[in-house]
Amino acid sequence: MSMIDHTHDQAARSFVASANGHADFPIQNLPLGIFAPQGGTARAGIAIGEMILDLDAVLAAGLLDGAAEEMAAAAEGGALNEALALGAGPRRALRHALFALLSEGSPEAARVPHMLHAAADCTLLLPARIGDYSDFYAGIQHATNVGALFRPDTPLLPNYKHVPIGYHGRASSVVPSGTDFRRPHGQRKPATETAPSFGPSRNLDYELELGIWIGPGNALGEPIPIAQAADHVAGFCLLNDWSARDIQGWEYQPLGPFLAKSFCTTVSPWIITPEAMAPFRAPQPPRPEGDPRPMDHLWDEADQAGGALDLDLEAWLETPGLAAKGLPAHRLTRGTALALYWTPAQLVAHHASGGCNLQPGDLLGTGTISTAEPEGWGSLLEITRGGRQPVTLPSGEVRRFLEDGDTVVLGARARREGFAGIGFGACRGGVTG
Ligand code: MN
Numbered sequence: 440m441s442m443i444d445h446t447h448d449q450a451a452r453s454f455v456a457s458a459n460g461h462a463d464f465p466i467q468n469l470p471l472g473i474f475a476p477q478g479g480t481a482r483a484g485i486a487i488g489e490m491i492l493d494l495d496a497v498l499a500a501g502l503l504d505g506a507a508e509e510m511a512a513a514a515e516g517g518a519l520n521e522a523l524a525l526g527a528g529p530r531r532a533l534r535h536a537l538f539a540l541l542s543e544g545s546p547e548a549a550r551v552p553h554m555l556h557a558a559a560d561c562t563l564l565l566p567a568r569i570g571d572y573s574d575f576y577a578g579i580q581h582a583t584n585v586g587a588l589f590r591p592d593t594p595l596l597p598n599y600k601h602v603p604i605g606y607h608g609r610a611s612s613v614v615p616s617g618t619d620f621r622r623p624h625g626q627r628k629p630a631t632e633t634a635p636s637f638g639p640s641r642n643l644d645y646e647l648e649l650g651i652w653i654g655p656g657n658a659l660g661e662p663i664p665i666a667q668a669a670d671h672v673a674g675f676c677l678l679n680d681w682s683a684r685d686i687q688g689w690e691y692q693p694l695g696p697f698l699a700k701s702f703c704t705t706v707s708p709w710i711i712t713p714e715a716m717a718p719f720r721a722p723q724p725p726r727p728e729g730d731p732r733p734m735d736h737l738w739d740e741a742d743q744a745g746g747a748l749d750l751d752l753e754a755w756l757e758t759p760g761l762a763a764k765g766l767p768a769h770r771l772t773r774g775t776a777l778a779l780y781w782t783p784a785q786l787v788a789h790h791a792s793g794g795c796n797l798q799p800g801d802l803l804g805t806g807t808i809s810t811a812e813p814e815g816w817g818s819l820l821e822i823t824r825g826g827r828q829p830v831t832l833p834s835g836e837v838r839r840f841l842e843d844g845d846t847v848v849l850g851a852r853a854r855r856e857g858f859a860g861i862g863f864g865a866c867r868g869g870v871t872g
Pocket of ligand 1 (some may be wrong): 574575646648680804806807
């Protein structure tokens with residue numbers, strides 16, 4: 440587990456003025472990403488306040504040495520896969536070097552300003568070439584809410600509390616925040632219709648999830664022991680697993696979701712490192728009385744003691760009607776990552792337990808995160824009870840599911856007394872017709 444050190448000092452300040460008190464990217468965060476400045480090519484960067492530090496330029500200027508230099512060199516080329524593969528040591532060394540470089544009173548401060556770009560003028564890209572993307576179902580309240588729509592008496596299937604449920608998703612259609620997508624077409628067969636038909640999804644939904652970026656990974660056939668699983672997590676992001684519920688309901692049996700999920704998945708572009716999240720780790724909440732203890736290959740005392748993420752999560756809806764009336768975005772969800780039934784390490788260990796090789800830059804989704812309270816439900820499927828109880832917005836608009844022109848924005852904030860809070864930055868996507 441990551442350690443607390445001087446880079447987590449609440450009093451630390453940067454000479455990049457916008458970083459100080461920044462809700463997402465103060466100097467205590469320093470997330471990694473890939474960006475393109477206006478008219479420039481894709482390169483590695485670090486978010487600092489309202490600016491992005493060009494990591495390639497820092498490297499070229501000779502401002503790094505040792506493992507930090509090795510990490511920055513591996514980050515060249517417009518994708519972070521090789522850097523993520525280096526694991527925690529070089530990642531922490533780079534964090535420490537950049538913390539020193541960007542700190543108030545840094546002796547190199549005068550050399551840095553021309554390496555900074557206003558984030559508003561840059562394009563944020565995917566941080567890695569995603570070889571594989573898998574999505575779990577670790578939000579037990581979400582699984583319960585969805586299961587109850589079909590099986591009110593036994594919402595959870597018998598396997599749920601024993602095995603982290605997941606499926607292999609589609610990597611090619613993972614897009615960075617800010618990318619709009621077209622409403623998917625597919626086969627639909629609602630109970631009210633006698634025959635299936637092909638056409639645009641009528642029940643388009645969002646799913647509020649966290650993404651887990653894989654670091655070093657494992658060789659084919661060599662599982663990752665649970666005690667080492669956290670070493671293979673390179674960081675976290677927000678993930679919106681857009682879902683066409685009507686297509687899903689018709690196609691998913693017996694093999695699971697296919698076209699209902701593969702048309703688009705949106706991630707926030709910054710990789711929030713385990714080092715940045717160190718102050719915000721928490722014990723995995725104890726399982727309710729009577730739930731099975733995780734099997735040995737998923738049980739680690741240190742992971743149980745500090746492997747969960749204490750992270751506030753939100754989902755916001757922007758609509759044409761709200762915009763036309765000058766009204767703010769409508770908050771759909773306010774929840775917490777502590778509602779996950781499995782830790783990130785358990786998801787990694789489980790994924791590799793059969794011998795599947797995880798590779799640097801692979802992406803895992805946690806599954807939709809919903810809390811016990813309705814305000815924390817992480818999809819419209821739950822909020823509107825399958826579309827039966829529509830939401831009326833302050834604009835007067837009514838939503839069962841998403842309409843063309845709607846945009847969903849996910850956000851995440853970590854806070855703890857005595858530490859500078861950090862955020863993940865936005866995970867935004869809009870649906871077009
Ligand atoms: Mn999902």
